[in-house]
Amino acid sequence: MGPEPALFSNIGPGELVLIFLVLLLIFGPRLPEVGRSLGIGIKEFKDGIKGESREEKKGGKASESSEASEAKDDEESKRPG
Numbered sequence: 001m002g003p004e005p006a007l008f009s010n011i012g013p014g015e016l017v018l019i020f021l022v023l024l025l026i027f028g029p030r031l032p033e034v035g036r037s038l039g040i041g042i043k044e045f046k047d048g049i050k051g052e053s054r055e056e057k058k059g060g061k062a063s064e065s066s067e068a069s070e071a072k073d074d075e076e077s078k079r080p081g
Contacts, residue, residue: 027034
């Protein structure tokens with residue numbers, strides 16, 4: 001076939017460990033935040049596929065608040081003047 005690219009031809013396990021450690025030092029403080037955000041995103045994606053929203057899971061707060069605002073609008077429309 002042809003010659004291998006020079007960039008990846010001589011990287012061994014020791015060099016890979018060194019690269020991993022350097023990346024860990026650079027991005028280490030942000031890893032918990034990245035993991036948390038990734039977990040929340042995956043959970044919201046799964047809930048979106050199921051058709052559930054975060055508010056519905058917490059006890060229907062979204063539907064209760066919409067019902068309360070509709071009742072308030074009805075009361076205001078019945079008031080004279």
